[in-house]
Amino acid sequence: MSQVEKKAGLLRRTSSSKKPLKEKVVLMYDEIFAKEDPAKHNSRFWDELFLMKVNLEYLESKLETVDGEEVQRIQDNINSLFHHCVQALGEEHQIKVVNALQTLCALFRGVHQKNKSASGFDIINMLMGFDKAEQRMKDLMERLDSLLCGDGSESLKSLCLKLLLCLVTVTDNISQNTILEYVMINSIFEAILQILSDVSSRGQHGYDAVVLLALLVNYRKYESVNPYIVKLSIVDDEPTLDGMGMVVHQALTEYNRQYKDKEEENQGGFFSTLTSMVGSMFIADADEKLSVQTNEAILLALYEAVHLNRNFITVLAQSHPEMDIAATPMTPTPTTPTTPLGTTPPSLDMMNNPELPLDPNLLTSNLLITFLKYASIVMQDTKDEHRLNSARLCLIILTCIAEDQYADAFLHDDNMNFRVNLHKMPMRHRKKAVDKNIPSRPLVCAVLDLMVEFIVTHMMKDFPMDLYLRCVQIIHKLLCYQKKCRIRLHYTWRELWSALINLLKFLLSNETTLLAKHNIFHLALLVVNLFNMFITYGDTFLPTSNSYDELYYEIVRMHQVFDNLYCMVLRVSTNTGQWKEAASKVTHALVNVRAIINHFNPKIESYAAVNHISQLSEEQVLEVVRSNYDTLTLKLQDGLDQFERYSEQPKEAAFFKELVRSISLNVRKNVSLNTLSQDVLLKEFSTIS
């Protein structure tokens, strides 16, 4: 047997090298590209074709070489090839199904590559013929659906998904892919859900299914009603949503793990921190970028789920033990036998397979924690375009999360404490934090840490204004929730305050360069209003009365920054110019901060004078602050606890269009790589049948 195989292999190799000996299948392709109906002389032509191993390259290149006039001639044959492909999908013989799937792949790709500029309708006409297109696509989608949902081979399902991914990504701009209109009409949403809800199929095809879903949701998102959006937004089946979460969780975990491995690798030597910093920027970038890029699709899926589906929020907090990629997924299958009493027997399968591995070293984790860790890695370096996009998407997702009541509830849940090891960029002036000593805290602390970390580490010439705005808004939304629900979070707010003040300082010192590109007053206003939140509503959410004193201490200590800011905005607002209005808003917002500074500074100075101390200690300043509250009057500002809710349309539309384009390109590249390895698959079937 093996000898025969070897021989066949040898034969094939030689045949491909020597031109004159053409494969049978190639000959048959040639027949299709001839004028005549190939079945005319050989009635079993199509049957035979699908028994042949597909030669993707040849078929694709053949399609590409066909030029305008020829198209007209052979259109009938191509239509009929497409038709027979679809029919072959219903065959019992699995080899035929595999070949038909691959042929379809080649058809879609070849036709599109040739006709990049052609309108979608021409392509449809060429592939299926206008009059029959609807019926053909309906058949195709139905066949694919039944293949995906059936009990058939897993490899076959995988191939189906590959075909769909291939179809979805044939154009750079997904919205220009007119064939997808038929995919909208003939929904395969349910099939995707089924794959996600089942443990075993999720393990094998979950990634593809999630990516496919994310892409389909983005088809003509803003122009028309996309049924996938509608359907995704109403899914409430927990196993399915959980499944989706698990796929995202696994992909992000895998990335985090790889990153950590690499980091540890780099940390071997003496000047490790230095080299790793340099190294990660220049050397190791090549393959790492790739995975950030690949994860764009996963992040997009996470975003769509969080943004569209109210029920998905719960999945974020669903606890799982931290796992390696190989670990079996553990969400219960929906096919759990139900008792006659009409309910699922509790935890039947939970007991049957000890799902949670019993390793005491495993930390419990959930999707949100993994996501935060991932975000902390991605946000470290935003110079590269893909990383910038990922960081932006991470912040958008966090914005959606911060706006969600339920998400806020578990972020602030005092009983759900976790240790979250965020990755911090190694910097000259600070040591790398020791991972082990992070206390177990509510998750919102990790979110705040991440925001503070971002604020501190991205004050650079090429200022990521957009990310900063999102960052400050996320903090604001969290504060609004805490104020509303009177949650007194035990967080070291001081770190946040000093980060924000430093940010203001940076804006001031780089005023001219930044103003050329950005409206820095908007950001300054948001930052000052965060302080106003603390000043006016601190009573509702600060953890101790001391922390309110510390707030004043911090403001008074850094009064120079606020003074300078006031001077600057006053200057700009008195001049006429495009920033006049924006700057004057900041002057108004500063009223309380200035009142505090003007009230306490003289008091502190006189205290120093009276007691003959040149340098007051913190405790002494706090004492002065405490004893002089009563003579200070503040102005209540409107709308401090209001925020603009996130909306994708129109602001973010351009970003998402570009993102989807980038994802499409990436997926297309990877799918084409993968389809070649389907030989293995073919062998599997040939031995079975």
Add this chain to the structure above:
Amino acid sequence: MEDTELEVSPTPSDQNSPSPSSSPSLSLPSTPSSSCAPPPAATPPLGVISEGVAELSLFIDAEVAQRACQEVLQKVKLQQVEGDVPSQHSGAKPVPNSPPVALTASGKPMKIREQEDDPEGLAPGSVKSARRRQRHNPSKQSWLLRLFESKLFDVSMAISYLHNSKEPGVQAYIGNRLFSFPHEEVDFYLPQLLNMYIHMDEDVGDAIKPYVVHRCRQSISFSLMCAWLLGAYSSDMHISTQRHSRGTKLRKLILSDELKPAGSRAHRDPLTFSLIPFCPTSSPATGPGPLGGDHGLSPSKRTHQRSKSDATVSISLSSNLKRTASNPKVESSQDEVTVRIIISTPVRLAPQREFIKSLMGIGKRLATLPTKEQKTQRLISELSLLNHKLPARVWLPTAAFDHHVVRVPHTQAVVLNSKDKAPYLIYVEVLECDNFETSSVPIRIPENRIRSTRSVENLPDCGMTAEQRAGSFSMVPNYDNDDEAWSVDDIGELQVELPEVHTNSCDNISQFSVDSITSLESKDPVFIAAGDIRRRLSEQLAQAPTTFKRDPEDPSAVALKEPWEEKVRRIREGSPYGHLPNWRLLSVIVKCGDDLRQELLAFQVLQQLKSIWEQERVPLWIKPYKILVLSSDSGMIEPVVNAVSLHQVKKQSQLSLLDYLLQEHGAPTTEAFLSAQRNFVQSCAGYSLICYLLQVKDRHNGNILLDAEGHIIHIDFGFILSSSPKNLGFETSAFKLTTEFVDVMGGPEGDMFNYYKMLMLQGLIAARKHMDRVLQIVEIMQQGSQLPCFHGSSTMRGLKERFHMSLTEEQLQLLIDQLVDGSMRSLTTKLYDGFQYLTNGIM
């Protein structure tokens, strides 16, 4: 003096020879067991009664049972007249020559068994002698009959006679009488009944079995309770005998789910039970527990009930269908499964058993984790997985009402302090229902649905009645019609969100600062004083009820300190089921790896003493907490709400007990403090007596709770009666009475301290009066038990002596004084606390 005492509480079980002096009139009122004398000892009535038993196994119904009882009594009375002659016969030549009619199948082997099985080696002669005594004392039997018929004959007496009587007739009669008692009353003695079933001779078993089987058919929860207890109390037997024991067999029968209301079968041939008058069930020839004939013999009455439950099943099925309509493909496969199983035999007990099993599984897995923090995290994640399976037809057996468990708020669960095991406390959300067996299981509401309900929840519901509230909740949109609610337009809106709408609708109205509301209304600048903000902050922080600091090493302290009402409110707010009017919160401690049988015994004794004290109107306060024994090494405990341990109090507050009470309740003269002090004294007196009577040991501060009203509550009855920890000889004092306790009572000279002693005296007198009701609970459980509390031979004698029957009230008072003084001065209490501090870090 002597006379009255005798009348009030004669010591029965000890006096094997009935004193001729005790006149019949004395034995009537409150003495359950004046002797072990069986009343209708004669063989003919015995035959009649055994026939009654046979009947009963067919007509298992309370009314029928009652009738049977009366019939039996009638016959017994009739034969009483001529009873002397045959009894003389049987007494003279016991086994072989007795009249064939009299010695029915059940009579003969009984005696043989007595020779073989009786643990105390009771010779047949003693039976004879007992009968001979009866002959001398014929009037006694009629009095006994009158007692059995009288209104005063309660479950306690029935259990006592069942235990003490050696006469199958009496046992069988009482077995029948069990049917006529209210279920709840018998349920209290279920451990006793089942322990007798397991460890006593066959006649007792045969007497008890029909009742147990009957109740098992009626109720799933009773079935499971029996199965668990049978398993637990059989575990002390030797492994080889255990496998073939009656208890194990009955347990298997129950768990095999054969004992369902077999309506359809009885319906098919309704003549079965009337045509076959006697089936081998009660025949001893088939050995103990011949269960083959049992199923299929239940009355046809059940059919109706059965069909009803089928109907509800279909209802809940359809609701299941509706629930996840969004995913039709997944759904259809699920439904097929459901339908298929419905056609096959329903599994009544499976959901609950699985539920319990998974709770125990969690406990086992937690025990392998090294730190509290890891345990807590694991617990939370395990429970969140468990949540996926809820709601289901499962319930907490410790609850007092019927319900279905709908959700476990997993983030609220805490791991309790224990060295090597991992007991944990969970809160469980349930929906109250009429009958958990027949009511349909609630529909699952996904977790995040609270957001929409919350706005309704937040409406001021002051003065709303339950109906009004229910009405208002009906306004909550029906979530099942998701597809309608989320039409395409909604999605459009979701994408193009108008900022104004949302900013207005969300958080702009500050809930807490009135100033901000006014600022919205007027355009004039509003000024606030910074001092006010600062003051508000410190006031609100001070106002907040004293909470304990979160300590990863003691996660339970915070959870237990939070007032129960507040916790309920908080969890209700966060629950998707919280808006339902029948929503309730329960809590339970899951213990895995601990034997709770002693706890159960202690619970029963406490409960008994409590009702005795209530009956005698002695204001002693104790809090028996419910115990569920699941096996000999696992179980559940009903937590005492609003209570933290003295250890936690001291560690967290760093105050003395008195100062802590002052901090919690107010100055010494305030009403709040005084009532807390009174509660403290009443509970202290109660538990002092309990500790003395039961010899409760291991009384460190971790095992004494203090509740929000000032009561102390003792927990952990792991060392009672004959057992004490490590036998180090600590804790020789009668009970724990530290100077701190005395300080709370206002010092050793104070009025409250005298009140304390007086309460103890009254309590002891009352307990002494009903001593039998207490003794009987313990004595029956001693049968066949290897529990350390029964170690040694003097357990019962010691317990009985501690009631001091022989002392006068004056002497008793002296005794109390001595006990109190001794405990106060006891060095060992202090020593023991120091020992605990050193070894376990308990303050």
